[in-house]
Amino acid sequence: MTGTLAIIGAGPKAVAVAAKAAVLRDMGVAVPDVVAVERSAVAANWQPAGGWTDGNHRLGTGPEKDVGFPYRSSLVPRRNGELDERMMRYSWQSYLVATGQFAEWIDRGRPAPAHRKWAQYLKWVADNVNMNVLRGEVTSIGVDGRRWALGTDGTTIRADAVMVTGPGQPERSILPGNPRVLSIAEFWHRAAAHERISAERVVVIGGGETAAAILNELFAHRVSTITVISPQVTLFTRGEGFFENTLFSDPTHWSGLTLAERKDAIARTDRGVFSARVQDALLADDRIRHLRGRVAHAVARDEQIRLTLHSDRAGESLETVHGFDLVIDGSGADALWFTELFNQDALDLIELGLGGPMTGERLQESVGYDLAVSHLTPKLFLPNLSGLNQGPGFPNLSCLGLLSDRVLGAELTDNHDRASRRSYEHQPLR
Ligand SMILES: Cc1cc2nc3c(=O)[nH]c(=O)nc-3n(C[C@H](O)[C@H](O)[C@H](O)COP(=O)(O)OP(=O)(O)OC[C@H]3O[C@@H](n4cnc5c(N)ncnc54)[C@H](O)[C@@H]3O)c2cc1C
Known part of the structure; x- marks a missing residue:
């Protein structure tokens, strides 16, 4: 059985999930149909049109933290090595080799790429995996039976699961219209x-x-x-030493920390x-x-x-x-930007799953191993709110390969939360 996973926004998270789904499909593994709904273009937020950069500023994290990083898949028993090897074809370095830029990048001392270049890399991956991108701005999220119904201008997209990405809208201003x-x-x-x-x-x-x-x-x-x-x-200053970086690339021990310890680590390294x-x-x-x-x-x-x-x-x-x-x-980034999109039916369903009114805190604390809201069907994946519960690398570019594992390893159409680590490891992909 397969379902449809709709992703709001065709940024790095969507590209990472689409790439891994394509690779798994090539390996003969059943995966959901991944469709990204994008209001602008693939990787828009890394180009001037997205409103978050002029495209010339440089990536903060290393580009080797690409769509497959850290290349430690655990989705297909006995074939994870093959999965990682196939994912390497969509790595930053494969992109440079394919576009004749590898030797120059090495000779220049492996500089951090400008945001515009990073966008070109993401577009290259999206093209090479035939990523399905629907052009449209999602303006509402409702429910249709056991599926989500995403409203865009004139079209409704029905999906068994939805993943929300992106930091929100950069047009927000404390005094709109004032030239100062x-x-x-x-x-x-x-x-x-x-x-x-x-x-x-x-x-x-x-x-x-x-x-x-x-x-x-x-x-x-x-x-x-x-x-x-x-x-x-x-x-x-952000801690960028080996130990801090490890927290982002490898969340294995994250859930074993107390809430206070996790908040402290995020405050020192991220927020x-x-x-x-x-x-x-x-x-x-x-x-x-x-x-x-x-x-x-x-x-x-x-x-x-x-x-x-x-x-x-x-x-x-x-x-x-x-x-x-x-x-x-510069305060426009808002991890909760999507909450305004839900209609009353969707809101009722989510609040039932959360056990109370939808607040940022409740949403964060409800995010399960699969990066989705626990006790909620259809699945709602919120990687941008999963830092506190699952690891500080999931909201950003630090472990896109792990993010895609967790999302694609989830049971899209299950009616209760079976995304604990054990079931994740032993259930077939849906
Ligand atoms: C200036 C800047 C620099 C950053 N540098 C780094 C860095 O170096 N390393 C790092 O790890 N993190 C960095 N970040 C954090 C960064 O936001 C995330 O790491 C990463 O971009 C998030 O990827 P994403 O896929 O969630 O979203 P994005 O890349 O933000 O993509 C979201 C997409 O959603 C689309 N969209 C938005 N609303 C809608 C809608 N309603 N309907 C349809 N489509 C919609 C947008 O057009 C966009 O294409 C940076 C953030 C900013 C703002």
Whole structure:
């Protein structure tokens, strides 16, 4: 029996799952039909059109962490070696060899590729595995009997399981329409058009990977001071040593940690931290400073944008107001962006599975071994919310090969959660 797995967004996660499904099918193993529903293009968020980059900034993780990494499949007893070997045909290095770029990349010291190049790699994989990509923006998720029904402009796509990917919409802005306030997408569109930003006091709201990329670009513009606002005590550097990296590539022991230990590890290595490369640039540039707090609201006054900030000092809540000439709202990434898509029937079903109203916390804590919400049929795979329960590498590019194993190893049409590790290892693929 096979089913249909619909993936919202044709980014690296969708490409990784589609590639492994294609390889398994070639090996004669039954797999679901994988269809990606994409509003723009394969790997859109790594190109200017997606609104998250101008395409010229460099990948933070090594490109060898590609769609098959870490090449340690455990899906097909006695044939996992063959599976990994076949997946290597879609590796970063195979792409470079196939496109005549391998020797140059080695001779240049294996540089991190620009986002645009990474997008070209993903597109190459998608083309080579004949990935099924339907063009359309998913605007609603409902239920149709025992299947999901994804609503796009004019079409409904029915699927036995859905996987949600991507960080949300980059068009969000704290003061939409004000020319002194830029959303992430507006900022990158300007950068891609080589428009020079010229302002005295610039502020970037947000302390994560998105804000880091924005800062990296801002260094090259005519700005006198750049303030970064984030709720953290300071701008932490991401731990990128062997032990930290291992947590991302190999989640074997992750679920054995306590909740407090897992939260601590994520705080040190992932959420709101800047990579060592960006931190080096920050240290060297004396225009940068950090302001701790959460932006409560913004008003335009006297040719400035005034931001009201809430912060805690020694247990007391403080409210302060700061004026800036230009605000870049880098806080648009939202792992819960898809929750607005569910209609009432879908919401009722999910809340039944969750045992209460749908909150970010409940969703995260419900994610099972197969990266889907436990006790919910049809399956809803939420890799971007699986970091806390399953391992910090699943929401990003750190272990796409493991992600595809877990998703394709799930029982798509089962009516109760059988995705424990044991059943996963012994059930045939659906
Ligand atoms: C600037 C930046 C740099 C990053 N660098 C790294 C890095 O170096 N290493 C790393 O591990 N992680 C990095 N990340 C984190 C990154 O988001 C994830 O690692 C990875 O891209 C997530 O892949 P994905 O497949 O979930 O989504 P994405 O690549 O974000 O793809 C999502 C896709 O969904 C589409 N889409 C969105 N909404 C809809 C809809 N309603 N209907 C249909 N399609 C839709 C989009 O067009 C897009 O193509 C970075 C993030 C950003 C923003």
